Amino acid sequence: MKPSIPKGTRDFGPAEMQKREYIFNIIKTNFKLFGYMPLETPSMENITTLTGKYGEEGDQLIFKILNSRIHESNKKEELKKEFDLSLEKSRNSELLTEKALRYDLTVPFARYVVMNHHSLTYPFKRYQIQPVWRADKPQKGRYREFYQCDADVIGSNSLINELELLAMMDKSFAELNIPVLIKFNNRKVLSGIAEVLNASDKIIDITVAIDKLDKIGKEGVVKELQEKGINETAIKQLEPLIDLSGSNTDKVTVLKTFLVNSEIGKKGIEEIEFLLNHLSTIAIKHVTVELDITLARGLNYYTGTIFEAKANAGTFTPSILGGGRYDDLTGIFGLKGLSGVGISFGIDRIYDVMHELNLFPESINKVSTTKLLLTNFGESEQVHCIGLAAKLRANGINTEIYPDNAKMKKQFEYADKKQIPFVAVIGSNEIANNTVMLKNMTSGAQEEVNFEALLIRMKGVKD
Amino acid sequence: MKPSIPKGTRDFGPAEMQKREYIFNIIKTNFKLFGYMPLETPSMENITTLTGKYGEEGDQLIFKILNSRIHESNKKEELKKEFDLSLEKSRNSELLTEKALRYDLTVPFARYVVMNHHSLTYPFKRYQIQPVWRADKPQKGRYREFYQCDADVIGSNSLINELELLAMMDKSFAELNIPVLIKFNNRKVLSGIAEVLNASDKIIDITVAIDKLDKIGKEGVVKELQEKGINETAIKQLEPLIDLSGSNTDKVTVLKTFLVNSEIGKKGIEEIEFLLNHLSTIAIKHVTVELDITLARGLNYYTGTIFEAKANAGTFTPSILGGGRYDDLTGIFGLKGLSGVGISFGIDRIYDVMHELNLFPESINKVSTTKLLLTNFGESEQVHCIGLAAKLRANGINTEIYPDNAKMKKQFEYADKKQIPFVAVIGSNEIANNTVMLKNMTSGAQEEVNFEALLIRMKGVKD
Numbered sequence: 001m002k003p004s005i006p007k008g009t010r011d012f013g014p015a016e017m018q019k020r021e022y023i024f025n026i027i028k029t030n031f032k033l034f035g036y037m038p039l040e041t042p043s044m045e046n047i048t049t050l051t052g053k054y055g056e057e058g059d060q061l062i063f064k065i066l067n068s069r070i071h072e073s074n075k076k077e078e079l080k081k082e083f084d085l086s087l088e089k090s091r092n093s094e095l096l097t098e099k100a101l102r103y104d105l106t107v108p109f110a111r112y113v114v115m116n117h118h119s120l121t122y123p124f125k126r127y128q129i130q131p132v133w134r135a136d137k138p139q140k141g142r143y144r145e146f147y148q149c150d151a152d153v154i155g156s157n158s159l160i161n162e163l164e165l166l167a168m169m170d171k172s173f174a175e176l177n178i179p180v181l182i183k184f185n186n187r188k189v190l191s192g193i194a195e196v197l198n199a200s201d202k203i204i205d206i207t208v209a210i211d212k213l214d215k216i217g218k219e220g221v222v223k224e225l226q227e228k229g230i231n232e233t234a235i236k237q238l239e240p241l242i243d244l245s246g247s248n249t250d251k252v253t254v255l256k257t258f259l260v261n262s263e264i265g266k267k268g269i270e271e272i273e274f275l276l277n278h279l280s281t282i283a284i285k286h287v288t289v290e291l292d293i294t295l296a297r298g299l300n301y302y303t304g305t306i307f308e309a310k311a312n313a314g315t316f317t318p319s320i321l322g323g324g325r326y327d328d329l330t331g332i333f334g335l336k337g338l339s340g341v342g343i344s345f346g347i348d349r350i351y352d353v354m355h356e357l358n359l360f361p362e363s364i365n366k367v368s369t370t371k372l373l374l375t376n377f378g379e380s381e382q383v384h385c386i387g388l389a390a391k392l393r394a395n396g397i398n399t400e401i402y403p404d405n406a407k408m409k410k411q412f413e414y415a416d417k418k419q420i421p422f423v424a425v426i427g428s429n430e431i432a433n434n435t436v437m438l439k440n441m442t443s444g445a446q447e448e449v450n451f452e453a454l455l456i457r458m459k460g461v462k463d
Numbered sequence: 464m465k466p467s468i469p470k471g472t473r474d475f476g477p478a479e480m481q482k483r484e485y486i487f488n489i490i491k492t493n494f495k496l497f498g499y500m501p502l503e504t505p506s507m508e509n510i511t512t513l514t515g516k517y518g519e520e521g522d523q524l525i526f527k528i529l530n531s532r533i534h535e536s537n538k539k540e541e542l543k544k545e546f547d548l549s550l551e552k553s554r555n556s557e558l559l560t561e562k563a564l565r566y567d568l569t570v571p572f573a574r575y576v577v578m579n580h581h582s583l584t585y586p587f588k589r590y591q592i593q594p595v596w597r598a599d600k601p602q603k604g605r606y607r608e609f610y611q612c613d614a615d616v617i618g619s620n621s622l623i624n625e626l627e628l629l630a631m632m633d634k635s636f637a638e639l640n641i642p643v644l645i646k647f648n649n650r651k652v653l654s655g656i657a658e659v660l661n662a663s664d665k666i667i668d669i670t671v672a673i674d675k676l677d678k679i680g681k682e683g684v685v686k687e688l689q690e691k692g693i694n695e696t697a698i699k700q701l702e703p704l705i706d707l708s709g710s711n712t713d714k715v716t717v718l719k720t721f722l723v724n725s726e727i728g729k730k731g732i733e734e735i736e737f738l739l740n741h742l743s744t745i746a747i748k749h750v751t752v753e754l755d756i757t758l759a760r761g762l763n764y765y766t767g768t769i770f771e772a773k774a775n776a777g778t779f780t781p782s783i784l785g786g787g788r789y790d791d792l793t794g795i796f797g798l799k800g801l802s803g804v805g806i807s808f809g810i811d812r813i814y815d816v817m818h819e820l821n822l823f824p825e826s827i828n829k830v831s832t833t834k835l836l837l838t839n840f841g842e843s844e845q846v847h848c849i850g851l852a853a854k855l856r857a858n859g860i861n862t863e864i865y866p867d868n869a870k871m872k873k874q875f876e877y878a879d880k881k882q883i884p885f886v887a888v889i890g891s892n893e894i895a896n897n898t899v900m901l902k903n904m905t906s907g908a909q910e911e912v913n914f915e916a917l918l919i920r921m922k923g924v925k926d
Contacts, residue, residue, distance in 0.1 A: 003512050003574045003796045006562050009505035011575050014589070017501035033856040035833045035863030038480035042472035042608050043506065043564075043594060049466050064529040066560055068598030097529055099469050101506075111466045112474050121830075121880040123866055126477070131506060135531030145505050158866035160845060167853065281846050283853060333466045367584075370498045382623060383744050390630065390746060393496040400498030403586055403621035417584040 008136070008144030015367045020351060022364050023176065024129060027149050027345055030172045031127040034164055036151045039126040041108040043133075044099040053107045053332060055300075061134045063144075064097040101133040105150045105344070106301075106329070113154060114333040122155030122338075129347075141318055141352060152342030154329070159274050161341050162305050162325065166275070166289065167282040169309065169321065169343065174286035176350065177359045179312040180320070181288045185295040186272050187302050187324070189255065192265015193241065193293075196258065197234040204296055206230065210242055211294035218242060241293060248276050248291045255293070271304060288312060303327040307343060311353040320349045363462040366419040369398050371461045373415045373423045374436075376402040384431050388424075391451065397458045415441055421461055424454065471599070471607030478830045483814060485827050486639065487592060490612050490808055493635045494590040497627055499614045502589040504571040506596075507562040516570045516795060518763075524597045526607075527560040564596040568613045568807070569764075569792070576617060577796040585618030585801075592810075604781055604815060615805030617792070622737050624804050625768050625788065629738070629752065630745040632772065632784065632806065637749035639813065640822045642775040643783070644751045648758040649735050650765050650787070652718065655728015656704065656756075659721065660697040667759055669693065673705055674757035681705060704756060711739050711754045718756070734767060751775060766790040770806060774816040783812045826925040829882040832861050834924045836878045836886045837899075839865040847894050851887075854914065860921045878904055884924055887917065 005011065012020060044065060051059050102108050105128045113120065129149045136142055151168070153161050166182070173180040190207065194200040205228040209221050216224070221242055225235050240254050252273060259265030272291060279289060287309070297306045304325035311320060323343030330338050354360055372392065374385040385401045392399040400420070402411045408425075415423045424436035436454055439446045449457065468474065475483060507528060514522050565571050568591045576583065592612045599605055614631070616624050629645070636643040653670065657663040668691040672684050679687070684705055688698050703717050715736060722728030735754060742752060750772070760769045767788030774783060786806030793801050817823055835855065837848040848864045855862040863883070865874045871888075878886045887899035899917055902909045912920065 003577055004509060005505055005512075005574075005578075006507050006509055009507055011505065011578075012501075012503040013575075013579065014500035014502065017503060021501065032832050032861050033859070035831070035861060037477035037831055038475075038484065039477065040475040040480060042468055042474065043596070044469050044472055044608065046467060046469055049468075061531075063531065065564070066527040066529055068524075068526065101528070111468075112476075114466055115468075115474070116476065121877060123877075125863075133506070145507065153866070156866045160839070160849075160864060160866040163849065164852075164864065164866075167849070171856070278846070278849070281849050283850070368498070368500055369495050376623070383741070386623075386626065386630070386741070386744050387746070389627075393634070396496070398495050398498060400588075401623060401627065403616070403619040403623040403627075414584060414586075 006144070008138030008142075010143065010145075016351075018364050018366070018369065019354070019360050020347070022360065023347055023350055023354070024149070026175045027172055027347075028127070028129065030168050030175070031151050033171075034125075034151075034168045036125045036127040036153075039109070039112065039128045040130060041102065041105070041112055041128070043101055043131075045102050045108060045111070047098055047100045049111050050100050050103055050107060054103055058103065061136055062103050063101040063133045063135050065099040065101065067096060067098055102130075103134060104132050105130060105148045106152070106342070107332075109150070109152060109154075110329045111333055113338070114330050114335045117335060123153050123161075124155055125151070125153045127151045141349060143348060147347045149345040149347050150342060152340055154340030154342075155338050157339050159271060159305075162271075162275055163278050163282050165307070165323070165341065165343055166279070166284065169307075170282070170284045170287045172345070173309070176354065178320075178350065178353055178357070180286070180309050181290060181312040182307060182309045182321075183290050183292040183295050184272075184275070184305060184307050185292055186268040186305050188264045188268030188271065188304060189259065189293060190268075190296060192259045192262035192268055195262045195264065197230075197237060199230060199234055202228060202230060206238070207294045207296040210238075213242065244293060248289075251291050251293070252276065268304075275305065297322060297324060301326040301329055303339075305341065311357070314353060314356045318346075318349055320346045320353060322346075368418040368420055369463070370400050370418065370420045371397055371422060371458050372399045373411070373418075373420045374399065374401045375408070375411050375423065375425050376405050377427050378405045381426055381428070381431065385426055388426070388436070388451075392455070392458065395455055395459075397455070412441075422458070469607070471601030471605075473606065473608075479814075481827050481829070481832065482817070482823050483810070485823065486810055486813055486817070487612070489638045490635055490810075491590070491592065493631050493638070494614050496634075497588075497614070497631045499588045499590040499616075502572070502575065502591045503593060504565065504568070504575055504591070506564055506594075508565055508571060508574070510561055510563045512574050513563050513566055513570060517566055521566065524599055525566050526564040526596045526598050528562040528564065530559060530561055565593075566597060567595050568593060568611045569615070569805070570795075572613070572615060572617075573792045574796060576801070577793050577798045580798060586616050586624075587618055588614070588616040590614045604812060606811060610810045612808040612810050613805055615803055617803030617805075618801050620802045622734060622768075625734075625738055626741050626745050628770070628786070628804065628806055629742070629747065632770075633745070633747045633750045635808070636772070639817065641783075641813065641816055641820070643749070643772050644753060644775040645770060645772045645784075646753050646755040646758045647735075647738070647768060647770050648755055649731040649768055651727045651731030651767060652722065652735065652756065653731075653759060655722040655725035655731055658725045658728065660693075660700060662693060662697055665691060665693060669701070670757045670759040673701075676705060707756060711752075714754050714756070715739065731767075738768070760785060760787060764789040764792055768804065774820070777816060777819045781809075781812055783809045783816060785809075831881040831883055832926070833863050833881065833883045834860055834885060834921050835862050836874070836883045837862065837864045838871070838874050838886065838888050839868050840890050841868045844889055844891070844894065848889055851889070851899070851914075855918070855921065858918055858922075860918070885921070 050062055131145050131147050133145050138144055190203050194203040209224040213221055222235055240258060244251050244254055255269055295306060295308055302324040306324035308319045309321035321343055325341040327339045329340055374389060376382055389399045389401050421441055423439045426436050430436050435448045435450050437446055438449050513525055594608050594610050596608050601607055653666050657666040672687040676684055685698055703721060707714055707717055718732055758771055765787040769787035771782045772784035784806055788804040790802045792803055837852060839845055852862045852864050884904055886902045889899050893899050898911045898913050900909055901912050
């Protein structure tokens with residue numbers, strides 16, 4: 001039977017891995033440049049750590065792991081009894097499964113902070129790059145296993161953290177060469193709007209409706225608001241927000257009037273203004289930053305600034321980054337009063353965007369990182385090649401020796417298929433001369449060179 | 464309730480992560496220097512891919528994942544019915560679980576090769592660095608989640624591959640600075656010994672018994688052989704192997720006599736001699752390489768050379784690397800005739816050895832990779848600091864700004880606890896002079912420097 005892999009999962013072969021590592025390296029380098037420190041948490045968490053943190057729908061998407069003592073038992077009746085018992089005890093079948101695969105990196109981070117609270121130095125800045133698992137229906141751009149790349153700082157209220165995150169996004173997307181629109185908003189502004197309208201349970205309905213302005217027009221928005229049960233007075237009040245347009249400053253002016261009687265709303269505007277006033281300080285060079293009051297982000301732990309980034313070109317519409325400030329993330333594990341803010345790069349989607357827009361640099365658009373293949377003409381030549389390979393590798397040159405004494409054609413085909421840029425042909429003449437016949441696989445040019453010349457040419461090949 | 468993590472799993476905080484990444488980077492760099500290309504496979508495999516590949520004991524240690532459609536159902540009775548049905552159908556409860564966490568990287572690699580056979584270029588050299596999961600009883604040095612670092616070349620019979628692997632181990636362990644003894648053997652020699660003794664089902668018992676010579680003496684070995692049902696003639700015949708000692712060449716001489724009538728045994732000796740003759744060719748510099756006929760390695764897919772490495776110092780005895788040649792790994796998935804050879808670095812154990820022997824370089828023995836902290840004296844100073852930080856980061860200097868306008872003492876404590884080597888104090892005087900007051904946190908020395916001088920000093924701090 002031909003083997004296969006589970007739905008919604010993927011193998012990453014060498015060509016994809018080079019490109020993925022290219023993305024990871026840029027993001028990781030920037031995380032470190034901004035002072036974030038690495039953390040890894042286990043793939044498995046106790047189910048009690050995860051459940052109740054992602055809403056009812058999220059709970060359904062957590063992959064649970066069968067207890068080992070159950071699958072160690074071979075006796076059918078025992079299994080059944082244990083299973084029955086577990087069903088009696090709990091709908092979560094805790095005797096059957098106590099562990100689950102992590103669903104995101106945020107909850108494990110909060111769990112880590114609470115467990116290590118007394119040994120951490122605050123503000124604690126950590127980054128984390130690991131896969132997460134979701135039992136979602138697989139479809140294009142949605143996988144059951146995918147990587148998250150998170151950076152969070154916890155234990156500081158300062159908006160400097162938001163500014164630094166914006167600077168880090170700008171630098172990272174500039175280096176990845178992706179045109180990006182960063183939308184931001186503030187949950188306090190949304191709370192303020194709800195307060196003014198006296199409709200705090202309807203704020204998501206309101207933002208969703210206003211967000212459709214481009215698609216369904218103002219009449220459509222009003223109709224949808226009516227359908228969602230927003231009363232006519234409130235809809236009338238909302239008009240300036242439905243019509244909201246212009247520059248970030250224009251929008252702030254309208255919001256200030258709208259929220260003049262809401263304390264929380266005014267606090268939100270103050271935070272937004274701080275960020276807007278300092279966009280020039282952090283000297284945003286690459287991304288576009290836009291205030292968007294329809295941005296809400298689903299997760300209910302956000303309490304201040306929220307971010308979302310999308311590619312500003314191509315046909316790819318899902319967001320490639322999300323994040324925001326949470327005032328009480330660790331509260332779910334009993335540790336109150338730690339405010340934090342963080343972002344999460346969606347590496348799989350960033351890959352898809354870069355693939356569509358052809359943004360990977362030429363030098364990594366290849367299968368192999370090997371720079372030079374040494375040919376194999378038989379046992380005595382091999383001995384020479386092994387010594388030569390050692391000297392090249394000691395100089396940092398990725399080098400292969402073709403392992404078998406195969407026909408020249410086959411050895412060249414190997415280099416060609418692996419996109420190895422140079423082949424060194426080494427026969428008895430070259431050994432006698434202490435040279436190699438160096439063939440450029442792109443141009444086809446050949447030249448006989450000594451070791452020093454070979455090394456110079458190899459150091460000139462881009463990584 | 465204070466949160467916890469599952470037994471046998473670990474969080475890796477910043478200090479551990481630096482050290483782990485130091486190890487990963489050395490191994491990965493060497494994998495690339497020798498022409499291995501990266502591969503990643505999904506954490507989850509279909510259960511049918513994994514079962515039956517690791518022996519009966521191994522099968523028991525595979526972590527199974529509950530099907531999502533089961534935990535999506537909330538109805539107790541439905542769950543029970545489905546579970547009963549699954550038990551009827553199969554002892555593996557395939558309706559309950561179809562997916563499992565990978566147990567090693569070798570079987571997923573074989574599965575990948577079979578699935579992608581027609582698009583791969585052979586010999587196919589891949590490396591893979593990913594976690595694996597085993598439902599083992601957790602104990603010191605044995606975890607339920609741990610990383611493997613594998614390099615394999617498949618599709619070549621040449622012993623050059625074994626030589627290159629030895630060269631790669633030597634270079635890697637030299638760079639890690641771990642004193643290492645690499646034991647090697649050949650499965651064909653073991654088959655030959657079994658053939659000579661006419662005891663092919665007892666070869667593991669025999670190697671296990673001989674291996675105890677140092678501990679229980681020759682009499683003890685003979686007693687154990689008797690207990691295992693080896694007859695007296697065979698034990699008499701085995702004497703030269705029980706007494707085997709001296710140099711690698713001495714051992715080969717004895718083996719040649721012992722195996723003179725075994726074709727497979729003689730083939731094994733030939734392979735061993737090829738490797739020994741070329742140890743000088745690959746110029747082994749760091750590790751000790753020793754032929755050990757008691758080395759058998761449990762996995763039954765090995766058919767030629769086998770390797771095992773242990774730290775040659777300290778109290779840590781488990782192996783830190785294993786590997787060998789397999790003539791038919793992909794045969795389990797229906798693709799015959801592909802010979803391969805590979806090794807697996809045990810990163811968690813390498814970490815433990817390096818920790819015990821204090822082998823990590825001083826520069827990575829710290830919590831943070833930040834080189835410089837900029838102080839925060841309030842809003843106008845912040846603006847200046849943000850600009851300065853951007854310039855430093857553009858030059859590759861890992862830089863933090865203390866996010867809050869806290870007391871100086873607190874800001875210095877932060878740098879101290881995170882082991883950040885330099886703090887730049889930036890007040891109104893420094894801003895007016897366009898300088899910073901640079902404090903060396905180790906020596907306590909302070910000096911006022913301009914940007915150029917600051918940059919030179921920061922570039923001098925080791926990564």
